[in-house]
Amino acid sequence: xxxxxxxxxxxxxxxxxxxILKIGAKQTPYFRNSEFSQVTxxxxxxxxxxxxxxxxxxxxFLTASGTAAMESAVMNLLNKSDNALVVNGGGFGSRFVDxxxxxxxxxxxxxxxxxxxxxxxxxxxxxxYTALVVNAHETSVGHLYNLxxxxxxxxKNDMLYIVDAISMLVTDPLDMQQSNIDVVIAGSQKGLxxxxxxxxxILSPKAINKxxxxxxxxxxxxxxxxxxxxxxxxxxxxxxxxxxxNARLEQIKQRGxxxxxxxxxxDVASYFRKSIKALPLKEYTxxxxxxxxxxxxxxxxxxxxxxxxxxxxxKVMVCPNGGAERDVVFRVSHMGEMTKEYTDILINALHxxxxxxxxx
Amino acid sequence: xxxxxxxxxxxxxxxxxxxILKIGAKQTPYFRNSEFSQVTxxxxxxxxxxxxxxxxxxxxFLTASGTAAMESAVMNLLNKSDNALVVNGGGFGSRFVDxxxxxxxxxxxxxxxxxxxxxxxxxxxxxxYTALVVNAHETSVGHLYNLxxxxxxxxKNDMLYIVDAISMLVTDPLDMQQSNIDVVIAGSQKGLxxxxxxxxxILSPKAINKxxxxxxxxxxxxxxxxxxxxxxxxxxxxxxxxxxxNARLEQIKQRGxxxxxxxxxxDVASYFRKSIKALPLKEYTxxxxxxxxxxxxxxxxxxxxxxxxxxxxxKVMVCPNGGAERDVVFRVSHMGEMTKEYTDILINALHxxxxxxxxx
Numbered sequence: 001x002x003x004x005x006x007x008x009x010x011x012x013x014x015x016x017x018x019x020i021l022k023i024g025a026k027q028t029p030y031f032r033n034s035e036f037s038q039v040t041x042x043x044x045x046x047x048x049x050x051x052x053x054x055x056x057x058x059x060x061f062l063t064a065s066g067t068a069a070m071e072s073a074v075m076n077l078l079n080k081s082d083n084a085l086v087v088n089g090g091g092f093g094s095r096f097v098d099x100x101x102x103x104x105x106x107x108x109x110x111x112x113x114x115x116x117x118x119x120x121x122x123x124x125x126x127x128x129y130t131a132l133v134v135n136a137h138e139t140s141v142g143h144l145y146n147l148x149x150x151x152x153x154x155x156k157n158d159m160l161y162i163v164d165a166i167s168m169l170v171t172d173p174l175d176m177q178q179s180n181i182d183v184v185i186a187g188s189q190k191g192l193x194x195x196x197x198x199x200x201x202i203l204s205p206k207a208i209n210k211x212x213x214x215x216x217x218x219x220x221x222x223x224x225x226x227x228x229x230x231x232x233x234x235x236x237x238x239x240x241x242x243x244x245x246n247a248r249l250e251q252i253k254q255r256g257x258x259x260x261x262x263x264x265x266x267d268v269a270s271y272f273r274k275s276i277k278a279l280p281l282k283e284y285t286x287x288x289x290x291x292x293x294x295x296x297x298x299x300x301x302x303x304x305x306x307x308x309x310x311x312x313x314x315k316v317m318v319c320p321n322g323g324a325e326r327d328v329v330f331r332v333s334h335m336g337e338m339t340k341e342y343t344d345i346l347i348n349a350l351h352x353x354x355x356x357x358x359x360x
Numbered sequence: 361x362x363x364x365x366x367x368x369x370x371x372x373x374x375x376x377x378x379x380i381l382k383i384g385a386k387q388t389p390y391f392r393n394s395e396f397s398q399v400t401x402x403x404x405x406x407x408x409x410x411x412x413x414x415x416x417x418x419x420x421f422l423t424a425s426g427t428a429a430m431e432s433a434v435m436n437l438l439n440k441s442d443n444a445l446v447v448n449g450g451g452f453g454s455r456f457v458d459x460x461x462x463x464x465x466x467x468x469x470x471x472x473x474x475x476x477x478x479x480x481x482x483x484x485x486x487x488x489y490t491a492l493v494v495n496a497h498e499t500s501v502g503h504l505y506n507l508x509x510x511x512x513x514x515x516k517n518d519m520l521y522i523v524d525a526i527s528m529l530v531t532d533p534l535d536m537q538q539s540n541i542d543v544v545i546a547g548s549q550k551g552l553x554x555x556x557x558x559x560x561x562i563l564s565p566k567a568i569n570k571x572x573x574x575x576x577x578x579x580x581x582x583x584x585x586x587x588x589x590x591x592x593x594x595x596x597x598x599x600x601x602x603x604x605x606n607a608r609l610e611q612i613k614q615r616g617x618x619x620x621x622x623x624x625x626x627d628v629a630s631y632f633r634k635s636i637k638a639l640p641l642k643e644y645t646x647x648x649x650x651x652x653x654x655x656x657x658x659x660x661x662x663x664x665x666x667x668x669x670x671x672x673x674x675k676v677m678v679c680p681n682g683g684a685e686r687d688v689v690f691r692v693s694h695m696g697e698m699t700k701e702y703t704d705i706l707i708n709a710l711h712x713x714x715x716x717x718x719x720x
Contacts, residue, residue, distance in 0.1 A: 002389050002395045002396065002399065002603075003389035003390065003395065004386060004387070004389075006389070008387065008389070008390060010390040012596065013387075013388035013389065013390060013391075013599060015387065016387055016388065021385045021386070021387065022385055024384030024385045024386075024600065025381045025382055025384045025385035026364065026381070026384075027364070027368065027373075027375065027376055027381065028373035028376065028549065028555045028556065029362050029363035029364075029366070029368070029373065029677075030363065030368060030370040030373060030677045030679070031373075032679075032680075035362045035363065036362065039362065063423075063424055063425045063428075063556065063557050064423055064424045064428070064578065065423045065595045065596040065597075065598075066595070066596065067577060067578055067594075067595040067596075068423075068424070068578045068595070071576070071577050071578050072578075095577070098577060099577055102575050102576065102577055103575060104575075187596075189388065189596065195388045195598075195599065195600040196388065196423065196596045196597065196598060196599055196600070197423050197557040197558075197598040197600075197601065198557075215462050215463060215464070216431070216462065217427060217431050217455070217458060217459055217462055218424065218427055218428045218431050218432075234427075235425045235426070235427040235428070236372065236425040236426065236427075236547075236549065236556045237425075237556065238425075238555075238556060238557040239373060239555065239556055240384065240555040240556075240557070241555075241557065243362075317389075317390045319390070320392075
């Protein structure tokens with residue numbers, strides 16, 4: 001088994017809890033029955049509660065990774081008569097732009113940097129936009145946008161507000177009602193700390209009303225909704241991950257609810273950021289989520305070399321960036337089963353790596 | 361955990377081996393590195409060998425269930441200038457028809473029954489067909505078609521031959537070269553006996569040459585092929601299931617190769633069919649695969665009642681049919697970690713249920 005004895009600080013897969021891992025070793029049960037329907041309903045209700053979804057909201061469970069949820073949300077909700085404002089602050093925003101282009105959805109590639117979009121009103125004075133599409137946390141750079149400010153803007157301009165929350169759910173606050181969010185996209189292998197392979201699209205009643213007939217079987221949301229009424233899915237679900245999701249939602253509840261999980265992530269992230277202050281590493285953006293810390297070397301070292309050295313010499317996995325940012329920045333996840341003690345493994349490795357004694 | 365102490369004879373999920381299950385309890389490792397690329401390559405090579413794929417064939421690994429593989433194969437390989445002959449002998453053939461209709465692929469809904477298509481030449485004299493699309497094993501009724509006869513027909517008429525082998529790989533023979541198959545579709549949770557959530561499309565060089573540009577990110581095979589060159593995928597793979605697939609392919613090899621696995625399935629299926637001869641149950645079709653036995657009650661009992669009674673009174677899961685066949689037939693899988701001893705649980709339950717002593 002690869003990397004079994006490594007400490008993992010990558011933003012997906014993330015460190016999982018023993019309780020959830022154990023379920024992965026169970027025989028996958030047959031699922032076309034009411035017992036599994038109850039599991040689906042419990043997952044749906046748990047997720048709706050977690051994001052404070054408006055009454056009448058529904059969850060689409062896709063056996064697929066997050067990009068499929070992003071793409072299918074666009075396919076089911078937008079069409080040629082739309083004009084989507086797509087926030088593009090990095091690799092995942094750029095993916096939403098690609099998705100709109102691929103499906104011939106009229107859109108504006110809204111390139112942003114150095115802002116959390118609290119000022120979206122002045123940056124993108126709306127004239128004809130019908131939808132706002134955004135990755136709440138642009139994972140490629142560790143940049144969190146202001147969901148409330150964007151929600152006010154979308155609401156005022158009667159735009160459908162689609163939020164990819166894949167890499168900030170459970171670690172950073174998201175409230176569909178407070179932020180007027182119509183669609184939330186989630187994935188299994190980030191804050192939910194499950195194996196990859198399940199993605200979810202949470203639809204408000206407003207979004208459900210907008211669903212259109214599309215030329216797709218696998219991504220046909222109307223079909224998922226009609227099967228979902230009896231807790232089933234049109235095609236074989238990711239049964240094992242659904243069982244793990246059910247247990248994980250219960251675990252989050254037992255631990256004090258999602259606010260407690262968010263507080264814990266915030267606490268761990270702050271601890272990490274404070275603990276490495278003496279090192280030649282700079283926070284890459286002032287808008288970092290609790291989910292992740294992005295660090296830029298200030299001593300001329302290559303970020304990619306640091307990632308490789310941590311892996312090779314300390315058995316610690318952090319996440320490199322690609323392309324132009326390859327040498328500029330690397331990423332440290334605080335998602336999943338994170339504690340200060342576990343984070344100490346990375347903090348100590350970094351201090352040792354730089355030959356700097358850790359402050360008491 | 362639901363159904364933990366049940367014996368499972370459903371055609372997906374199927375009974376998994378302890379060795380494979382254990383991997384499900386491991387922390388999912390980070391995968392954007394050469395270690396995971398090696399896993400992908402090993403999976404690809406193992407699958408290509410298993411189906412005797414022609415030199416230059418490639419595997420697309422989709423994080424999705426089987427229908428996505430069926431749909432994406434059609435999307436990437438067929439277009440408006442095609443005329444696809446779609447074998448429709450039940451629910452899964454009908455799904456291929458739906459897929460072609462949804463994507464506006466000209467097609468003929470070739471309804472068949474009471475034949476394994478050894479006589480396809482006379483049943484469908486070809487004039488303009490460009491592709492033959494078939495579920496090798498129509499799982500809804502347990503009907504196995506003659507891959508060689510169809511392959512000769514497809515080859516003679518220069519048709520692209522697309523075979524969904526989801527529910528017969530590992531238990532029934534499939535040889536791409538011998539049967540002139542261009543595309544093989546596979547799924548994780550049938551004969552491969554892994555959790556659901558991974559599907560595979562094996563492309564021959566002829567199929568690779570036919571790949572077209574399509575309006576999809578998630579199902580864009582060209583993109584998968586180009587990432588596949590370095591053992592990676594464009595979007596997050598089903599990492600855990602890939603690790604399990606790697607181990608499973610090794611396990612099949614250790615046990616004597618796929619021919620041994622097929623022989624075992626055949627042995628178990630024959631044993632089961634012979635052992636229930638005294639019961640008022642009739643084999644539903646003469647063309648059954650090793651993968652599955654479909655049984656029709658001959659004493660007027662409802663098949664669905666039998667399924668429910670086995671579950672409730674004997675903790676044994678077999679598979680009901682839906683729609684018109686609800687009361688007519690039920691299905692018993694021999695896929696996965698099956699032995700005669702394990703199958704005895706079902707055989708004994710059925711004898712007890714009917715109050716018939718089992719022949720020694």
